[in-house]
Amino acid sequence: VxxxxxxxxxxxxxxxxxxxxQALQASWANPSxxxxxxxxxxxxxxAARARVAAFLGCGAxxxxxxxxxxxxxxxxxxxxxxxxxxxxxxxSAVEHPGSQALAQRLRGQGVKVDLIPVDAQGRxxxxxxRSLIADDVAVVSVMGANNETGVLMPVAEVAALARSAGxxxxxxxxxxxxxxxxxxxxxxxxxxxxSAHKLGGPKGVGALMVRKGVALPALLSGRQERNRRGxxxxxxxxxxxAAACDRAAATLAADIRHMAAQRARLExxxxxxxxxxxxxxxxxxRLCNTLCLRFGTLDAEQVLMKLERAGIVASSGAxxxxxxxxxSHVLLAMGESPLxxxxxxxxxxxxxxxxxxxxxxxxxxxxELLPLLADGLAAAA
Ligand code: PLP
Numbered sequence: 001v002x003x004x005x006x007x008x009x010x011x012x013x014x015x016x017x018x019x020x021x022q023a024l025q026a027s028w029a030n031p032s033x034x035x036x037x038x039x040x041x042x043x044x045x046x047a048a049r050a051r052v053a054a055f056l057g058c059g060a061x062x063x064x065x066x067x068x069x070x071x072x073x074x075x076x077x078x079x080x081x082x083x084x085x086x087x088x089x090x091x092s093a094v095e096h097p098g099s100q101a102l103a104q105r106l107r108g109q110g111v112k113v114d115l116i117p118v119d120a121q122g123r124x125x126x127x128x129x130r131s132l133i134a135d136d137v138a139v140v141s142v143m144g145a146n147n148e149t150g151v152l153m154p155v156a157e158v159a160a161l162a163r164s165a166g167x168x169x170x171x172x173x174x175x176x177x178x179x180x181x182x183x184x185x186x187x188x189x190x191x192x193x194x195s196a197h198k199l200g201g202p203k204g205v206g207a208l209m210v211r212k213g214v215a216l217p218a219l220l221s222g223r224q225e226r227n228r229r230g231x232x233x234x235x236x237x238x239x240x241x242a243a244a245c246d247r248a249a250a251t252l253a254a255d256i257r258h259m260a261a262q263r264a265r266l267e268x269x270x271x272x273x274x275x276x277x278x279x280x281x282x283x284x285x286r287l288c289n290t291l292c293l294r295f296g297t298l299d300a301e302q303v304l305m306k307l308e309r310a311g312i313v314a315s316s317g318a319x320x321x322x323x324x325x326x327x328s329h330v331l332l333a334m335g336e337s338p339l340x341x342x343x344x345x346x347x348x349x350x351x352x353x354x355x356x357x358x359x360x361x362x363x364x365x366x367x368e369l370l371p372l373l374a375d376g377l378a379a380a381a
Contacts (some may be wrong), residue, residue, distance in 0.1 A: 002357045002364075004314045006198075007018050007147050007175060007290060007348035010102035012240065013200035020202060021074035024235040027366035030234050031222065048242035048243050050083065055231045055245035056194065057183030059208045060283040064228045065207050065238055065321055069174040070098040070194035075229070077102060077169040079137035080191070081111065082217050084168070088112040090132050091141040091306035092124055092153065093333040095171060099141065100329065111195065116142070121284040122151035122337050129161055137167040138190075143332035148292025149281040152180075159188030174206075175284055176200055178248040178351070179256065183267070191216070192373040200351075201244035226287045249349075260288040262358050267291055269362035275373055280331065280344065289350070292317065294343035295369050296376055301325060303345050303369065314347045319373030 003011070012020075028042040029037035046060075053060040073096070077089060093115040103113040116129045124142065133140070140162040142153045155171050162169040176182045178199030184192050184212040191214070195206035210216050210228070222230015248255070258308045271277045276296035295303060300316035303374060307314060317328030327341030334346075347361070 001139070001308075002312045002313060002353075002360050004347040004349060004357075004361060006353075007150075007279065008315055008347065009197045009203065010350055011199050012197075012202055013247050015243040015247050015347045016196075016201050016240035019123040020236045020240040023239035027235055029240070031235060033320070036087065041235055045233055045238060048235075048238045049241040052207065052238070052245050055182075055249045056177070056207070056209060057185045057187075058192075059185075059212060060368055061209050061226070062184065062209050062212055063086055064210060064225045064227070065233060065241075066156065066229060067204055068197070068206040069096070069172060069193045069195035071219065072195075072206050073099050073170075073172055074102055075208050075216070076107070076168075076191040076193060077139060077141060079216040080168045080170065080218060081106070083215065084138040086138035086167075088134075088136045089141065089190060090104050090114050090116055090137055090167075092116045092118065092143060094118055094146050094148075094330040095141065095143055095190075096147060096174070098174065113239050115333075118151075118333050120279040122146060122149045122330070122334050123157070124153050126154060126157055126161075126196075128243065129158055133161050133165045133167070137165055137166075138163070139168040140172050141170040141172065142174055144171050144173040144182070145180065145287045146330060147175050148290075148328055148344075149284075149334075150282040150348075151173070151284045152286065152289035155177035156188045159190075162163070162375050163188075163192075174212075175287060175290075178244075178252070179259065179289050181252065184211075190214050191340075192336070196244060199244050199248050201241040202237050205234050205241050207241075251351065256288045259349050259351060259353070262353050262355060263289055263291055265295075265355065266347060266349070266358045266361060269358065270329075271367055273366040274370060274377075278340075280334065289348055289353075291347045291349075292344055293347070294340060294345065295365075296373055297343050298372055300343055300345050302372075303343075306368035306372075307345075308365055310368050312361045312364045314345055317346055319345050331370075 097253035158167040
């Protein structure tokens with residue numbers, strides 16, 4: 001199959017798999033143990049930490065390994081609330097469902113959560129952010145790039161706003177890592193989340209970067225990670241993460257150019273072959289690999305089923321629930337109708353997606369969807 005769902009997860013790169021096997025076999029002792037094998041594992045952990053930190057542009061002491069971005073996002077928001085004693089949060093209206101669910105839970109506990117709206121292209125409204133910011137805000141949380149549309153967010157500008165109100169700035173950079181240049185130091189953010197499995201590393205490991213001097217409380221109590229994240233370190237996962245970072249660092253600029261070219265090929269090919277293609281965030285600055293679009297009003301579920309039958313796997317922004325699919329909150333926040341939002345399909349490329357993959361996807365979409373779209377046009381005429 002042609003895998004066009006890299007924003008959901010990526011295949012672990014061979015370097016990451018090898019590093020994980022090596023860590024499982026050679027560094028299985030507890031890094032907290034005082035004996036020789038424990039100290040060897042501790043050194044392996046420190047070496048992996050330095051490589052991940054170098055890739056992310058943060059200090060090694062600023063990096064807290066977590067079970068992934070969801071945990072990092074929780075640690076950031078809950079820690080900021082606890083640390084500041086303030087009871088208000090600002091976040092974009094298009095944050096990841098895990099963060100939205102946390103916001104909902106916090107609302108139930110009396111925390112005020114205000115959503116910063118986006119425009120029809122998915123771009124964050126800085127004017128709205130300016131009108132919402134005040135000195136009762138504990139943290140402003142904005143993603144670096146949206147996972148559904150790929151639209152980039154104005155992190156530096158929001159960070160300056162947060163700073164002006166004495167609030168912390170948190171960036172969920174999960175979709176940026178490996179797909180855009182990324183530097184925690186240069187970002188202006190106080191807190192930044194990433195996840196290994198979006199850039200060729202394993203699932204179940206990620207990190208929160210905490211700016212030096214920010215005394216963020218732990219989410220999980222314990223003495224690991226400088227008292228910031230209790231629990232025996234996931235050394236195999238962290239070793240795989242570090243190997244994935246090394247690979248991405250070595251080829252990032254070329255990877256970005258390649259993905260941008262293949263995305264352009266896909267976008268142009270689909271628009272030329274099919275009527276009624278609408279691309280989300282087309283006028284916004286977007287990640288190099290993401291194409292969120294709808295084919296007229298064809299339902300995403302039907303489109304995905306047809307594409308998979310023809311060997312192409314992708315995903316929709318819609319969340320499946322017991323009662324059926326819910327339209328994507330991201331597209332609704334962009335002002336789309338529920339009918340259109342339920343038609344949205346996300347095609348997301350990887351550094352190893354080839355031109356042949358793209359041509360196969362265009363051919364499959366044309367073969368499977370053109371008859372349906374032609375029927376629709378005939379019915380409308
Ligand atoms: N944040 C964003 C923007 C994501 O795309 C994802 C991926 O699903 C997550 C957070 C969650 O990451 P993890 O699977 O590591 O918890």
